[in-house]
Amino acid sequence: xxxxxxxxxxxxxxxxxxxxxxxxxxxxxxxxxxxxxxxxxxxxxxxxxxxxxxxxxxxxxxxxxxxxxxxxxxxxxxxxxxxxxxxxxxxxxxxxxxxxxxxxxxxxxxxxxxxxxxxxxxxxxxxxxxxxxxxxxxxxxxxxxxxxxxxxxxxxxxxxxxxxxxxxxxxxxxxxxxxxxxxxxxxxxxxxxxxxxxxxxxx
Amino acid sequence: xxxxxxxxxxxxxxxxxxxxxxxxxxxxxxxxxxxxxxxxxxxxxxxxxxxxxxxxxxxxxxxxxxxxxxxxxxxxxxxxxxxxxxxxxxxxxxxxxxxxxxxxxxxxxxxxxxxxxxxxxxxxxxxxxxxxxxxxxxxxxxxxxxxxxxxxxxxxxxxxxxxxxxxxxxxxxxxxxxxxxxxxxxxxxxxxxxxxxxxxxxx
DNA sequence: CAGACCATGTAAAACGTTACATGATTCG
DNA sequence: CGAATCATGTAACGTTTTACATGGTCTG
Numbered sequence: 001x002x003x004x005x006x007x008x009x010x011x012x013x014x015x016x017x018x019x020x021x022x023x024x025x026x027x028x029x030x031x032x033x034x035x036x037x038x039x040x041x042x043x044x045x046x047x048x049x050x051x052x053x054x055x056x057x058x059x060x061x062x063x064x065x066x067x068x069x070x071x072x073x074x075x076x077x078x079x080x081x082x083x084x085x086x087x088x089x090x091x092x093x094x095x096x097x098x099x100x101x102x103x104x105x106x107x108x109x110x111x112x113x114x115x116x117x118x119x120x121x122x123x124x125x126x127x128x129x130x131x132x133x134x135x136x137x138x139x140x141x142x143x144x145x146x147x148x149x150x151x152x153x154x155x156x157x158x159x160x161x162x163x164x165x166x167x168x169x170x171x172x173x174x175x176x177x178x179x180x181x182x183x184x185x186x187x188x189x190x191x192x193x194x195x196x197x198x199x200x201x202x203x
Numbered sequence: 204x205x206x207x208x209x210x211x212x213x214x215x216x217x218x219x220x221x222x223x224x225x226x227x228x229x230x231x232x233x234x235x236x237x238x239x240x241x242x243x244x245x246x247x248x249x250x251x252x253x254x255x256x257x258x259x260x261x262x263x264x265x266x267x268x269x270x271x272x273x274x275x276x277x278x279x280x281x282x283x284x285x286x287x288x289x290x291x292x293x294x295x296x297x298x299x300x301x302x303x304x305x306x307x308x309x310x311x312x313x314x315x316x317x318x319x320x321x322x323x324x325x326x327x328x329x330x331x332x333x334x335x336x337x338x339x340x341x342x343x344x345x346x347x348x349x350x351x352x353x354x355x356x357x358x359x360x361x362x363x364x365x366x367x368x369x370x371x372x373x374x375x376x377x378x379x380x381x382x383x384x385x386x387x388x389x390x391x392x393x394x395x396x397x398x399x400x401x402x403x404x405x406x
Numbered sequence: 407c408a409g410a411c412c413a414t415g416t417a418a419a420a421c422g423t424t425a426c427a428t429g430a431t432t433c434g
Numbered sequence: 435c436g437a438a439t440c441a442t443g444t445a446a447c448g449t450t451t452t453a454c455a456t457g458g459t460c461t462g
Contacts, residue, residue: 032300091296097235153306
Protein backbone atom coordinates (compact mmCIF):
# COMPACT_ATOMS: atom_id res chain seq x y z
CA UNK A 1 0.00 0.00 0.00
CA UNK A 2 1.70 3.06 -1.22
CA UNK A 3 -0.29 4.76 -3.93
CA UNK A 4 -3.04 5.51 -1.41
CA UNK A 5 -0.78 7.82 0.55
CA UNK A 6 0.27 9.66 -2.55
CA UNK A 7 -3.42 10.16 -3.36
CA UNK A 8 -4.20 11.41 0.15
CA UNK A 9 -1.23 13.79 0.05
CA UNK A 10 -2.27 15.14 -3.34
CA UNK A 11 -5.83 15.79 -2.12
CA UNK A 12 -4.82 17.65 1.03
CA UNK A 13 -4.88 21.02 -0.63
CA UNK A 14 -8.43 21.17 -1.86
CA UNK A 15 -10.98 18.99 -3.60
CA UNK A 16 -10.25 17.33 -6.91
CA UNK A 17 -11.98 14.83 -9.16
CA UNK A 18 -10.49 11.52 -10.24
CA UNK A 19 -9.83 12.92 -13.66
CA UNK A 20 -8.08 16.03 -12.38
CA UNK A 21 -6.00 13.91 -10.07
CA UNK A 22 -5.13 11.60 -12.95
CA UNK A 23 -3.73 14.51 -14.91
CA UNK A 24 -1.34 15.54 -12.16
CA UNK A 25 -0.30 11.95 -11.52
CA UNK A 26 0.25 11.47 -15.20
CA UNK A 27 2.83 14.23 -15.21
CA UNK A 28 4.33 12.50 -12.21
CA UNK A 29 3.30 14.72 -9.27
CA UNK A 30 6.51 16.70 -9.47
CA UNK A 31 8.36 13.57 -10.55
CA UNK A 32 8.04 11.57 -7.40
CA UNK A 33 5.08 9.43 -8.22
CA UNK A 34 3.47 8.26 -11.41
CA UNK A 35 0.15 6.46 -11.70
CA UNK A 36 -2.15 5.56 -14.55
CA UNK A 37 -5.70 6.95 -14.46
CA UNK A 38 -7.28 3.52 -14.07
CA UNK A 39 -5.22 2.88 -11.01
CA UNK A 40 -6.40 6.11 -9.48
CA UNK A 41 -10.09 5.48 -10.01
CA UNK A 42 -9.64 2.14 -8.34
CA UNK A 43 -7.70 3.55 -5.42
CA UNK A 44 -10.07 6.48 -4.95
CA UNK A 45 -13.07 4.16 -4.86
CA UNK A 46 -11.34 2.01 -2.27
CA UNK A 47 -10.37 4.99 -0.13
CA UNK A 48 -13.93 6.29 -0.21
CA UNK A 49 -15.33 2.91 0.84
CA UNK A 50 -12.88 2.91 3.73
CA UNK A 51 -13.94 6.38 4.81
CA UNK A 52 -10.63 8.10 4.14
CA UNK A 53 -12.04 10.21 1.36
CA UNK A 54 -15.41 11.91 1.12
CA UNK A 55 -16.73 12.41 -2.38
CA UNK A 56 -19.48 14.67 -3.59
CA UNK A 57 -21.11 15.07 -6.97
CA UNK A 58 -20.51 18.28 -8.86
CA UNK A 59 -23.11 18.92 -11.51
CA UNK A 60 -21.70 20.58 -14.58
CA UNK A 61 -23.53 21.99 -17.51
CA UNK A 62 -21.72 21.67 -20.79
CA UNK A 63 -19.58 18.85 -19.42
CA UNK A 64 -20.14 15.44 -17.85
CA UNK A 65 -20.68 15.66 -14.12
CA UNK A 66 -17.81 14.79 -11.89
CA UNK A 67 -17.22 13.59 -8.39
CA UNK A 68 -14.75 15.53 -6.26
CA UNK A 69 -13.06 14.23 -3.14
CA UNK A 70 -11.62 15.61 0.05
CA UNK A 71 -9.56 13.92 2.76
CA UNK A 72 -11.47 13.01 5.92
CA UNK A 73 -10.16 12.91 9.48
CA UNK A 74 -9.58 9.18 9.10
CA UNK A 75 -7.63 9.85 5.92
CA UNK A 76 -5.44 12.42 7.63
CA UNK A 77 -4.84 10.01 10.51
CA UNK A 78 -3.79 7.32 8.06
CA UNK A 79 -1.40 9.75 6.41
CA UNK A 80 0.04 10.67 9.80
CA UNK A 81 0.63 7.00 10.60
CA UNK A 82 2.36 6.60 7.27
CA UNK A 83 4.53 9.66 7.87
CA UNK A 84 5.78 8.27 11.15
CA UNK A 85 6.57 4.82 9.76
CA UNK A 86 10.07 4.23 8.39
CA UNK A 87 10.55 5.37 4.81
CA UNK A 88 11.40 2.87 2.12
CA UNK A 89 14.39 3.59 -0.06
CA UNK A 90 13.96 5.40 -3.33
CA UNK A 91 12.52 3.53 -6.18
CA UNK A 92 14.52 4.77 -9.08
CA UNK A 93 13.57 2.98 -12.26
CA UNK A 94 14.67 4.46 -15.49
CA UNK A 95 14.82 2.42 -18.67
CA UNK A 96 16.94 5.03 -20.38
CA UNK A 97 19.67 4.58 -17.78
CA UNK A 98 19.60 0.83 -18.36
CA UNK A 99 20.14 1.50 -22.05
CA UNK A 100 22.98 3.92 -21.47
CA UNK A 101 24.54 1.47 -19.03
CA UNK A 102 24.80 -0.97 -21.93
CA UNK A 103 25.95 1.70 -24.39
CA UNK A 104 29.39 0.15 -24.93
CA UNK A 105 27.72 -2.82 -26.61
CA UNK A 106 24.92 -1.13 -28.49
CA UNK A 107 24.30 0.94 -31.59
CA UNK A 108 24.57 4.55 -30.43
CA UNK A 109 22.03 5.94 -32.91
CA UNK A 110 18.81 4.95 -31.12
CA UNK A 111 20.32 5.97 -27.80
CA UNK A 112 21.06 9.43 -29.11
CA UNK A 113 17.50 9.75 -30.34
CA UNK A 114 16.11 8.75 -27.00
CA UNK A 115 18.43 11.00 -25.08
CA UNK A 116 17.15 13.88 -27.19
CA UNK A 117 13.57 12.87 -26.50
CA UNK A 118 14.21 12.68 -22.81
CA UNK A 119 15.89 16.07 -22.88
CA UNK A 120 12.80 17.53 -24.53
CA UNK A 121 10.56 16.06 -21.85
CA UNK A 122 12.84 17.40 -19.15
CA UNK A 123 12.70 20.85 -20.71
CA UNK A 124 8.91 20.77 -20.71
CA UNK A 125 8.82 19.68 -17.10
CA UNK A 126 11.24 22.38 -16.08
CA UNK A 127 8.90 24.95 -17.60
CA UNK A 128 5.90 23.37 -15.90
CA UNK A 129 7.51 23.19 -12.48
CA UNK A 130 8.84 26.72 -12.77
CA UNK A 131 5.34 27.98 -13.46
CA UNK A 132 3.92 25.93 -10.60
CA UNK A 133 6.42 27.39 -8.17
CA UNK A 134 5.64 30.92 -9.32
CA UNK A 135 1.94 30.28 -8.96
CA UNK A 136 2.38 28.96 -5.43
CA UNK A 137 4.52 31.76 -4.13
CA UNK A 138 2.64 34.55 -5.89
CA UNK A 139 4.15 37.90 -5.02
CA UNK A 140 6.57 36.53 -2.47
CA UNK A 141 10.21 35.69 -2.96
CA UNK A 142 11.17 32.07 -2.51
CA UNK A 143 12.75 32.78 0.86
CA UNK A 144 9.68 34.59 2.10
CA UNK A 145 7.40 31.87 0.87
CA UNK A 146 9.40 29.10 2.49
CA UNK A 147 9.25 31.02 5.77
CA UNK A 148 5.59 32.08 5.68
CA UNK A 149 3.73 30.47 2.77
CA UNK A 150 0.84 28.13 3.41
CA UNK A 151 1.80 25.29 1.09
CA UNK A 152 5.45 24.66 1.73
CA UNK A 153 4.99 20.91 1.33
CA UNK A 154 4.07 21.11 -2.35
CA UNK A 155 6.56 23.91 -2.83
CA UNK A 156 9.43 21.84 -1.53
CA UNK A 157 8.56 18.75 -3.54
CA UNK A 158 8.10 20.79 -6.68
CA UNK A 159 11.49 22.35 -6.07
CA UNK A 160 12.95 18.87 -5.88
CA UNK A 161 11.26 17.94 -9.13
CA UNK A 162 12.63 21.05 -10.79
CA UNK A 163 16.18 20.41 -9.72
CA UNK A 164 15.91 16.77 -10.68
CA UNK A 165 14.84 17.67 -14.19
CA UNK A 166 17.51 20.31 -14.56
CA UNK A 167 20.07 17.72 -13.58
CA UNK A 168 18.45 15.25 -15.93
CA UNK A 169 18.57 17.66 -18.85
CA UNK A 170 22.17 18.45 -18.18
CA UNK A 171 23.14 14.82 -17.99
CA UNK A 172 21.30 13.95 -21.21
CA UNK A 173 23.35 16.57 -22.98
CA UNK A 174 26.60 15.29 -21.61
CA UNK A 175 25.80 11.65 -22.33
CA UNK A 176 24.72 12.46 -25.88
CA UNK A 177 27.87 14.42 -26.50
CA UNK A 178 30.07 11.61 -25.24
CA UNK A 179 28.29 8.95 -27.27
CA UNK A 180 28.33 11.11 -30.38
CA UNK A 181 32.01 11.91 -30.33
CA UNK A 182 32.95 8.29 -29.60
CA UNK A 183 30.74 7.06 -32.45
CA UNK A 184 32.55 9.38 -34.83
CA UNK A 185 35.95 8.15 -33.84
CA UNK A 186 34.99 4.52 -33.99
CA UNK A 187 32.86 4.60 -37.05
CA UNK A 188 32.66 7.70 -39.28
CA UNK A 189 29.86 6.09 -41.37
CA UNK A 190 27.03 5.60 -38.88
CA UNK A 191 25.08 3.03 -40.94
CA UNK A 192 27.61 0.27 -40.51
CA UNK A 193 27.45 -0.30 -36.78
CA UNK A 194 27.75 -3.86 -35.58
CA UNK A 195 27.39 -4.80 -31.95
CA UNK A 196 30.64 -6.01 -30.47
CA UNK A 197 29.79 -8.83 -28.14
CA UNK A 198 31.91 -8.71 -25.01
CA UNK A 199 35.27 -7.75 -26.36
CA UNK A 200 36.44 -5.39 -23.70
CA UNK A 201 38.16 -2.89 -25.86
CA UNK A 202 41.73 -2.27 -24.98
CA UNK A 203 42.85 1.24 -25.58
CA UNK B 204 9.50 -7.20 -18.83
CA UNK B 205 11.90 -4.72 -17.51
CA UNK B 206 14.08 -6.17 -14.81
CA UNK B 207 15.51 -8.62 -17.32
CA UNK B 208 17.10 -5.84 -19.33
CA UNK B 209 18.63 -4.33 -16.25
CA UNK B 210 20.12 -7.75 -15.45
CA UNK B 211 21.48 -8.17 -18.95
CA UNK B 212 22.96 -4.68 -18.90
CA UNK B 213 24.59 -5.30 -15.53
CA UNK B 214 26.16 -8.55 -16.75
CA UNK B 215 27.65 -7.09 -19.92
CA UNK B 216 30.93 -6.22 -18.31
CA UNK B 217 32.04 -9.62 -17.11
CA UNK B 218 30.64 -12.65 -15.35
CA UNK B 219 28.90 -12.38 -12.01
CA UNK B 220 26.99 -14.71 -9.72
CA UNK B 221 23.43 -14.16 -8.58
CA UNK B 222 24.66 -13.13 -5.18
CA UNK B 223 27.16 -10.62 -6.52
CA UNK B 224 24.52 -9.19 -8.79
CA UNK B 225 22.11 -8.95 -5.88
CA UNK B 226 24.54 -6.81 -3.95
CA UNK B 227 24.84 -4.23 -6.71
CA UNK B 228 21.10 -4.22 -7.31
CA UNK B 229 20.54 -3.79 -3.62
CA UNK B 230 22.47 -0.53 -3.69
CA UNK B 231 20.30 0.37 -6.64
CA UNK B 232 22.69 -0.03 -9.60
CA UNK B 233 23.70 3.61 -9.35
CA UNK B 234 20.20 4.57 -8.29
CA UNK B 235 18.37 3.69 -11.41
CA UNK B 236 17.13 0.26 -10.57
CA UNK B 237 16.48 -1.58 -7.36
CA UNK B 238 15.68 -5.28 -7.05
CA UNK B 239 15.51 -7.73 -4.18
CA UNK B 240 17.83 -10.74 -4.33
CA UNK B 241 14.98 -13.23 -4.63
CA UNK B 242 13.72 -11.42 -7.66
CA UNK B 243 17.12 -11.68 -9.28
CA UNK B 244 17.52 -15.40 -8.74
CA UNK B 245 14.15 -15.85 -10.35
CA UNK B 246 14.94 -13.64 -13.31
CA UNK B 247 18.39 -15.13 -13.81
CA UNK B 248 16.95 -18.65 -13.88
CA UNK B 249 14.38 -17.56 -16.43
CA UNK B 250 16.97 -15.84 -18.59
CA UNK B 251 19.17 -18.92 -18.56
CA UNK B 252 16.26 -21.17 -19.55
CA UNK B 253 15.56 -18.82 -22.43
CA UNK B 254 19.18 -18.92 -23.55
CA UNK B 255 19.96 -15.27 -22.91
CA UNK B 256 22.42 -16.07 -20.18
CA UNK B 257 24.96 -18.87 -19.96
CA UNK B 258 25.86 -19.99 -16.47
CA UNK B 259 28.79 -21.99 -15.27
CA UNK B 260 29.68 -23.48 -11.92
CA UNK B 261 32.63 -22.01 -10.07
CA UNK B 262 34.00 -24.31 -7.42
CA UNK B 263 35.26 -22.48 -4.38
CA UNK B 264 37.17 -23.83 -1.47
CA UNK B 265 36.42 -22.12 1.80
CA UNK B 266 33.11 -20.82 0.48
CA UNK B 267 29.98 -22.31 -1.02
CA UNK B 268 30.26 -22.80 -4.74
CA UNK B 269 28.60 -20.32 -6.98
CA UNK B 270 27.23 -20.09 -10.45
CA UNK B 271 28.40 -17.21 -12.63
CA UNK B 272 26.63 -15.94 -15.72
CA UNK B 273 27.51 -14.20 -18.94
CA UNK B 274 25.29 -12.69 -21.61
CA UNK B 275 24.89 -14.78 -24.76
CA UNK B 276 24.40 -13.57 -28.31
CA UNK B 277 20.66 -13.99 -27.89
CA UNK B 278 20.83 -11.92 -24.71
CA UNK B 279 22.70 -9.14 -26.44
CA UNK B 280 20.19 -9.22 -29.29
CA UNK B 281 17.34 -8.91 -26.81
CA UNK B 282 19.07 -5.96 -25.20
CA UNK B 283 19.55 -4.34 -28.60
CA UNK B 284 15.84 -4.75 -29.37
CA UNK B 285 15.03 -3.17 -26.04
CA UNK B 286 17.39 -0.27 -26.67
CA UNK B 287 15.70 0.54 -29.95
CA UNK B 288 12.17 0.38 -28.55
CA UNK B 289 10.67 3.60 -27.20
CA UNK B 290 11.66 4.37 -23.63
CA UNK B 291 9.04 4.53 -20.93
CA UNK B 292 8.94 7.63 -18.77
CA UNK B 293 10.80 7.75 -15.50
CA UNK B 294 9.43 5.87 -12.58
CA UNK B 295 10.07 8.14 -9.70
CA UNK B 296 8.62 6.74 -6.53
CA UNK B 297 9.77 8.23 -3.32
CA UNK B 298 7.80 7.85 -0.12
CA UNK B 299 9.73 10.61 1.56
CA UNK B 300 8.56 13.09 -1.05
CA UNK B 301 4.98 12.03 -0.46
CA UNK B 302 5.48 12.75 3.22
CA UNK B 303 7.05 16.14 2.62
CA UNK B 304 4.27 16.97 0.18
CA UNK B 305 1.85 16.57 3.07
CA UNK B 306 4.11 18.41 5.53
CA UNK B 307 1.70 21.32 6.06
CA UNK B 308 -0.70 18.93 7.76
CA UNK B 309 1.68 16.70 9.65
CA UNK B 310 3.85 16.69 12.74
CA UNK B 311 7.27 17.91 11.56
CA UNK B 312 9.29 15.85 14.06
CA UNK B 313 9.20 12.46 12.28
CA UNK B 314 9.76 14.17 8.96
CA UNK B 315 12.91 15.82 10.24
CA UNK B 316 14.18 12.49 11.49
CA UNK B 317 13.57 10.86 8.17
CA UNK B 318 15.10 13.69 6.21
CA UNK B 319 18.24 13.25 8.31
CA UNK B 320 18.23 9.52 7.65
CA UNK B 321 17.85 10.07 3.95
CA UNK B 322 20.66 12.59 3.99
CA UNK B 323 22.91 10.01 5.65
CA UNK B 324 22.08 7.44 2.99
CA UNK B 325 22.75 9.99 0.27
CA UNK B 326 26.13 10.79 1.81
CA UNK B 327 27.05 7.12 1.82
CA UNK B 328 26.01 6.70 -1.78
CA UNK B 329 27.96 9.77 -2.83
CA UNK B 330 31.07 8.22 -1.31
CA UNK B 331 30.36 4.89 -2.98
CA UNK B 332 29.72 6.35 -6.41
CA UNK B 333 32.75 8.60 -6.16
CA UNK B 334 34.93 5.56 -5.46
CA UNK B 335 33.31 3.62 -8.29
CA UNK B 336 34.05 6.42 -10.74
CA UNK B 337 37.66 6.62 -9.62
CA UNK B 338 38.04 2.87 -9.96
CA UNK B 339 36.62 2.94 -13.47
CA UNK B 340 38.73 5.76 -14.80
CA UNK B 341 41.94 4.70 -13.05
CA UNK B 342 44.75 7.08 -13.96
CA UNK B 343 42.77 9.01 -16.51
CA UNK B 344 40.96 12.29 -16.01
CA UNK B 345 37.21 12.21 -16.45
CA UNK B 346 37.44 13.91 -19.83
CA UNK B 347 40.02 11.46 -21.07
CA UNK B 348 38.03 8.52 -19.81
CA UNK B 349 34.81 9.70 -21.42
CA UNK B 350 36.68 10.06 -24.70
CA UNK B 351 38.69 6.82 -24.60
CA UNK B 352 37.64 4.60 -21.71
CA UNK B 353 36.20 1.17 -22.32
CA UNK B 354 33.21 1.33 -20.00
CA UNK B 355 31.61 4.69 -20.63
CA UNK B 356 28.12 3.24 -20.20
CA UNK B 357 28.60 2.41 -16.53
CA UNK B 358 30.63 5.57 -16.06
CA UNK B 359 27.84 7.78 -17.37
CA UNK B 360 25.12 6.11 -15.34
CA UNK B 361 27.21 6.25 -12.20
CA UNK B 362 27.81 9.92 -12.83
CA UNK B 363 24.06 10.39 -13.02
CA UNK B 364 23.63 8.55 -9.74
CA UNK B 365 26.27 10.69 -8.10
CA UNK B 366 24.71 13.94 -9.20
CA UNK B 367 21.28 12.71 -8.20
CA UNK B 368 22.44 11.95 -4.69
CA UNK B 369 24.29 15.24 -4.35
CA UNK B 370 21.09 17.00 -5.32
CA UNK B 371 19.15 14.79 -2.95
CA UNK B 372 21.45 15.58 -0.04
CA UNK B 373 21.25 19.26 -0.76
CA UNK B 374 17.48 19.21 -0.90
CA UNK B 375 17.15 17.22 2.32
CA UNK B 376 19.13 19.91 4.07
CA UNK B 377 17.02 22.69 2.67
CA UNK B 378 13.73 20.95 3.42
CA UNK B 379 14.81 20.15 6.98
CA UNK B 380 15.86 23.72 7.57
CA UNK B 381 12.54 25.07 6.31
CA UNK B 382 10.47 22.66 8.37
CA UNK B 383 12.54 23.30 11.47
CA UNK B 384 12.32 27.05 11.38
CA UNK B 385 8.58 26.96 10.68
CA UNK B 386 8.01 24.54 13.54
CA UNK B 387 9.76 26.93 15.92
CA UNK B 388 7.65 29.88 14.88
CA UNK B 389 4.42 28.00 15.07
CA UNK B 390 5.04 25.97 18.14
CA UNK B 391 8.08 26.65 20.35
CA UNK B 392 7.30 23.55 22.46
CA UNK B 393 7.61 20.65 20.00
CA UNK B 394 5.62 18.16 22.11
CA UNK B 395 2.30 19.89 21.61
CA UNK B 396 1.82 19.50 17.88
CA UNK B 397 -1.70 18.91 16.67
CA UNK B 398 -2.52 18.29 13.04
CA UNK B 399 -4.52 21.10 11.53
CA UNK B 400 -6.98 19.53 9.17
CA UNK B 401 -7.46 21.57 6.03
CA UNK B 402 -7.45 25.08 7.26
CA UNK B 403 -5.59 26.82 4.49
CA UNK B 404 -3.76 29.32 6.55
CA UNK B 405 -4.20 32.86 5.40
CA UNK B 406 -1.22 35.07 5.88
C1' DC C 407 -17.90 15.61 -38.35
C1' DA C 408 -13.37 14.13 -36.77
C1' DG C 409 -10.23 14.39 -33.30
C1' DA C 410 -9.10 16.00 -28.81
C1' DC C 411 -10.52 16.31 -24.20
C1' DC C 412 -13.70 15.35 -20.21
C1' DA C 413 -15.10 11.59 -17.24
C1' DT C 414 -15.23 6.89 -15.21
C1' DG C 415 -14.68 2.48 -14.80
C1' DT C 416 -13.79 -3.45 -15.17
C1' DA C 417 -10.97 -7.59 -15.85
C1' DA C 418 -7.00 -10.18 -16.77
C1' DA C 419 -2.20 -10.54 -16.94
C1' DA C 420 2.29 -9.28 -15.61
C1' DC C 421 5.30 -7.83 -12.25
C1' DG C 422 7.34 -7.03 -7.68
C1' DT C 423 7.55 -7.67 -2.55
C1' DT C 424 7.45 -10.27 1.66
C1' DA C 425 7.85 -14.19 4.19
C1' DC C 426 9.65 -18.54 4.46
C1' DA C 427 13.46 -21.95 3.85
C1' DT C 428 18.18 -23.89 3.86
C1' DG C 429 22.92 -24.52 4.58
C1' DA C 430 28.11 -23.56 4.59
C1' DT C 431 32.04 -20.59 6.21
C1' DT C 432 34.56 -16.84 8.40
C1' DC C 433 35.45 -13.58 12.14
C1' DG C 434 35.68 -12.04 16.70
C1' DC D 435 29.72 -20.33 19.50
C1' DG D 436 26.97 -16.47 17.80
C1' DA D 437 26.73 -13.13 14.28
C1' DA D 438 27.83 -11.75 9.74
C1' DT D 439 28.51 -12.97 5.06
C1' DC D 440 28.27 -16.19 1.21
C1' DA D 441 25.00 -18.61 -1.62
C1' DT D 442 20.43 -20.00 -3.62
C1' DG D 443 16.00 -20.66 -3.94
C1' DT D 444 10.05 -21.29 -3.37
C1' DA D 445 5.37 -19.71 -2.41
C1' DA D 446 1.93 -16.50 -1.32
C1' DC D 447 0.51 -12.15 -1.68
C1' DG D 448 -0.08 -7.45 -3.19
C1' DT D 449 0.53 -3.92 -6.69
C1' DT D 450 0.82 -2.21 -11.40
C1' DT D 451 0.12 -2.42 -16.16
C1' DT D 452 -2.50 -3.38 -20.24
C1' DA D 453 -6.44 -4.14 -22.67
C1' DC D 454 -11.11 -3.45 -22.97
C1' DA D 455 -15.39 -0.52 -22.45
C1' DT D 456 -18.42 3.58 -22.63
C1' DG D 457 -20.32 7.98 -23.51
C1' DG D 458 -20.75 13.15 -23.55
C1' DT D 459 -18.77 17.90 -25.14
C1' DC D 460 -15.88 21.21 -27.33
C1' DT D 461 -12.88 23.05 -31.31
C1' DG D 462 -11.59 23.61 -35.82
